[in-house]
Amino acid sequence: KMVQAANIVYYEMDNIEPSLISQSSKDRYKAEAVFLRNLAYFFMIRQYGDVPYYTEAYHSKAIGRTNMVVVLENLSEDLENHYKNLPWTYDDPSIVGNRAMRGAAITLMMHINMWIAGFTIEDKTPYYSKVATLGQEVMIENNGAYELLQLERTKEIFKGRTKEGLFEIVQNLNYQETFSITSP
Numbered sequence: 001k002m003v004q005a006a007n008i009v010y011y012e013m014d015n016i017e018p019s020l021i022s023q024s025s026k027d028r029y030k031a032e033a034v035f036l037r038n039l040a041y042f043f044m045i046r047q048y049g050d051v052p053y054y055t056e057a058y059h060s061k062a063i064g065r066t067n068m069v070v071v072l073e074n075l076s077e078d079l080e081n082h083y084k085n086l087p088w089t090y091d092d093p094s095i096v097g098n099r100a101m102r103g104a105a106i107t108l109m110m111h112i113n114m115w116i117a118g119f120t121i122e123d124k125t126p127y128y129s130k131v132a133t134l135g136q137e138v139m140i141e142n143n144g145a146y147e148l149l150q151l152e153r154t155k156e157i158f159k160g161r162t163k164e165g166l167f168e169i170v171q172n173l174n175y176q177e178t179f180s181i182t183s184p
Contacts, residue, residue, distance in 0.1 A: 004059065006037035011057030024085075031085035035100040038075040039108060045071060045115070072116045076130075079109045088145035089163075097165035103146050104167035106138045138166075 010033040013026045037055070044051045050065035053074065083105035090096050110131045117127035138146070147163045149156060156162050 002040040003037050003054075004057075006033040006040070007055055007057045007059065009033040010037075010055075027082075027085040028087070031082040031105070032100040034078050034082040035086070035105050035108065038079055038112070041071060041075055042108065042112060042115075069116060069119050072112050072119075076109055076112045076116065079105055079112070083109065088142050093161055096161045097167060098160070101145070101166065103138050103142060106134050107166055110134045 010030050013030050013033075016026065041051065041053070045068045050068050051071060052063045053066040053071045054063060055074075055078075083102055086100055086102040086105055088102050090099065090101070113127040113130045113134070117124040117131075120127070145163065146166065149162060149164045153162075157164050
Protein backbone atom coordinates (compact mmCIF):
# COMPACT_ATOMS: atom_id res chain seq x y z
CA LYS A 1 0.00 0.00 0.00
CA MET A 2 2.81 2.40 0.84
CA VAL A 3 4.63 1.78 -2.44
CA GLN A 4 1.47 2.23 -4.48
CA ALA A 5 0.44 5.38 -2.59
CA ALA A 6 3.90 6.88 -3.06
CA ASN A 7 3.86 6.05 -6.77
CA ILE A 8 0.49 7.75 -7.14
CA VAL A 9 1.60 10.88 -5.27
CA TYR A 10 4.74 11.07 -7.43
CA TYR A 11 2.72 10.71 -10.64
CA GLU A 12 -0.10 13.07 -9.68
CA MET A 13 2.27 15.90 -8.71
CA ASP A 14 2.85 16.48 -12.42
CA ASN A 15 -0.92 16.69 -13.02
CA ILE A 16 -1.60 19.49 -10.53
CA GLU A 17 -2.40 22.88 -12.03
CA PRO A 18 0.79 24.99 -11.82
CA SER A 19 -1.13 27.92 -10.33
CA LEU A 20 -2.11 25.77 -7.33
CA ILE A 21 1.33 24.70 -6.14
CA SER A 22 4.88 25.94 -6.60
CA GLN A 23 7.46 23.88 -8.45
CA SER A 24 9.60 23.66 -5.31
CA SER A 25 6.64 22.23 -3.36
CA LYS A 26 5.98 19.71 -6.14
CA ASP A 27 9.63 18.70 -6.08
CA ARG A 28 9.55 18.32 -2.28
CA TYR A 29 6.39 16.18 -2.38
CA LYS A 30 7.89 14.00 -5.10
CA ALA A 31 11.07 13.61 -3.02
CA GLU A 32 8.95 12.64 -0.01
CA ALA A 33 7.12 10.06 -2.12
CA VAL A 34 10.43 8.63 -3.36
CA PHE A 35 11.74 8.47 0.22
CA LEU A 36 8.66 6.63 1.49
CA ARG A 37 8.56 4.25 -1.47
CA ASN A 38 12.22 3.42 -1.02
CA LEU A 39 11.90 3.05 2.74
CA ALA A 40 9.10 0.52 2.15
CA TYR A 41 11.18 -1.37 -0.42
CA PHE A 42 14.20 -1.36 1.89
CA PHE A 43 12.16 -2.96 4.68
CA MET A 44 10.67 -5.50 2.26
CA ILE A 45 14.11 -6.44 0.94
CA ARG A 46 15.46 -6.91 4.44
CA GLN A 47 12.52 -9.21 5.20
CA TYR A 48 12.10 -11.11 1.92
CA GLY A 49 15.17 -10.58 -0.30
CA ASP A 50 13.99 -10.40 -3.92
CA VAL A 51 10.70 -8.48 -4.24
CA PRO A 52 8.34 -7.38 -7.01
CA TYR A 53 9.58 -3.92 -7.99
CA TYR A 54 7.60 -1.22 -9.78
CA THR A 55 7.48 2.56 -9.75
CA GLU A 56 4.54 3.36 -12.02
CA ALA A 57 1.32 4.72 -10.57
CA TYR A 58 -1.86 2.68 -10.59
CA HIS A 59 0.09 -0.53 -11.17
CA SER A 60 -2.24 -3.53 -11.38
CA LYS A 61 -0.40 -6.29 -13.26
CA ALA A 62 1.10 -9.26 -11.47
CA ILE A 63 4.89 -9.25 -11.73
CA GLY A 64 7.62 -11.53 -10.52
CA ARG A 65 10.37 -10.76 -8.08
CA THR A 66 13.35 -8.62 -9.02
CA ASN A 67 16.83 -9.40 -7.73
CA MET A 68 17.30 -7.50 -4.48
CA VAL A 69 20.67 -6.02 -5.49
CA VAL A 70 19.10 -4.63 -8.67
CA VAL A 71 16.24 -3.15 -6.61
CA LEU A 72 18.70 -1.66 -4.10
CA GLU A 73 20.71 -0.08 -6.93
CA ASN A 74 17.47 1.40 -8.33
CA LEU A 75 16.55 2.73 -4.88
CA SER A 76 19.95 4.35 -4.48
CA GLU A 77 19.75 6.03 -7.87
CA ASP A 78 16.15 7.11 -7.24
CA LEU A 79 17.04 8.76 -3.93
CA GLU A 80 20.18 10.30 -5.41
CA ASN A 81 18.00 12.07 -7.98
CA HIS A 82 15.55 13.50 -5.42
CA TYR A 83 16.97 13.86 -1.91
CA LYS A 84 18.28 17.40 -2.38
CA ASN A 85 14.68 18.54 -2.85
CA LEU A 86 14.04 17.71 0.81
CA PRO A 87 14.80 20.30 3.49
CA TRP A 88 17.37 19.62 6.17
CA THR A 89 14.63 20.35 8.72
CA TYR A 90 11.32 22.16 9.04
CA ASP A 91 10.45 25.36 10.88
CA ASP A 92 7.28 23.72 12.21
CA PRO A 93 8.38 21.57 15.18
CA SER A 94 5.26 19.38 14.88
CA ILE A 95 6.59 17.80 11.66
CA VAL A 96 10.31 17.68 12.44
CA GLY A 97 11.45 14.07 12.31
CA ASN A 98 8.14 12.58 11.24
CA ARG A 99 8.16 14.04 7.77
CA ALA A 100 10.90 13.11 5.31
CA MET A 101 13.96 15.32 5.68
CA ARG A 102 17.25 15.32 3.81
CA GLY A 103 19.15 13.66 6.67
CA ALA A 104 16.72 10.74 6.67
CA ALA A 105 17.09 10.30 2.91
CA ILE A 106 20.88 10.41 3.20
CA THR A 107 20.98 7.82 5.97
CA LEU A 108 18.58 5.61 4.00
CA MET A 109 20.96 5.86 1.02
CA MET A 110 23.80 4.92 3.36
CA HIS A 111 21.93 1.82 4.56
CA ILE A 112 21.01 0.87 1.00
CA ASN A 113 24.61 1.14 -0.18
CA MET A 114 25.86 -0.93 2.75
CA TRP A 115 23.36 -3.63 1.80
CA ILE A 116 24.47 -3.50 -1.82
CA ALA A 117 28.09 -3.85 -0.68
CA GLY A 118 27.12 -6.79 1.48
CA PHE A 119 25.36 -8.70 -1.28
CA THR A 120 26.97 -7.69 -4.56
CA ILE A 121 29.51 -9.95 -6.23
CA GLU A 122 31.04 -6.87 -7.88
CA ASP A 123 33.63 -4.54 -6.36
CA LYS A 124 32.29 -3.27 -3.03
CA THR A 125 34.60 -0.25 -2.79
CA PRO A 126 32.35 2.23 -4.66
CA TYR A 127 29.49 1.47 -2.30
CA TYR A 128 31.62 1.90 0.82
CA SER A 129 33.01 5.14 -0.61
CA LYS A 130 29.51 6.43 -1.28
CA VAL A 131 28.50 5.66 2.31
CA ALA A 132 31.51 7.60 3.63
CA THR A 133 30.77 10.56 1.36
CA LEU A 134 27.10 10.61 2.35
CA GLY A 135 28.06 10.40 6.02
CA GLN A 136 30.26 13.45 5.63
CA GLU A 137 27.43 15.28 3.90
CA VAL A 138 24.94 14.64 6.70
CA MET A 139 27.46 15.58 9.39
CA ILE A 140 29.02 18.66 7.80
CA GLU A 141 26.45 20.20 5.47
CA ASN A 142 23.33 20.03 7.63
CA ASN A 143 23.43 23.74 8.56
CA GLY A 144 22.90 22.97 12.25
CA ALA A 145 19.74 20.94 11.62
CA TYR A 146 21.14 17.87 13.38
CA GLU A 147 23.29 17.28 16.41
CA LEU A 148 23.98 14.59 18.95
CA LEU A 149 22.37 15.23 22.30
CA GLN A 150 24.29 14.88 25.52
CA LEU A 151 23.81 11.56 27.27
CA GLU A 152 21.81 13.23 30.05
CA ARG A 153 19.18 14.21 27.45
CA THR A 154 18.60 10.68 26.11
CA LYS A 155 14.93 10.60 27.23
CA GLU A 156 14.23 13.53 24.90
CA ILE A 157 15.18 11.38 21.90
CA PHE A 158 12.35 8.97 22.68
CA LYS A 159 9.86 11.80 23.03
CA GLY A 160 10.80 12.84 19.48
CA ARG A 161 11.37 15.98 17.47
CA THR A 162 14.89 16.63 18.70
CA LYS A 163 17.83 17.65 16.56
CA GLU A 164 19.11 14.08 16.91
CA GLY A 165 16.08 12.60 15.14
CA LEU A 166 16.50 12.09 11.42
CA PHE A 167 13.23 10.22 10.90
CA GLU A 168 10.67 9.08 13.42
CA ILE A 169 7.49 7.06 13.24
CA VAL A 170 5.00 8.86 15.44
CA GLN A 171 2.34 7.35 17.63
CA ASN A 172 -1.21 8.52 17.13
CA LEU A 173 -3.37 8.12 20.22
CA ASN A 174 -6.47 8.62 18.05
CA TYR A 175 -5.72 5.21 16.53
CA GLN A 176 -4.73 3.58 19.83
CA GLU A 177 -1.05 3.54 18.82
CA THR A 178 0.87 3.48 22.07
CA PHE A 179 4.05 2.13 23.52
CA SER A 180 4.42 0.93 27.06
CA ILE A 181 4.93 3.73 29.55
CA THR A 182 8.28 2.11 30.43
CA SER A 183 9.56 1.84 26.84
CA PRO A 184 11.74 4.99 26.94
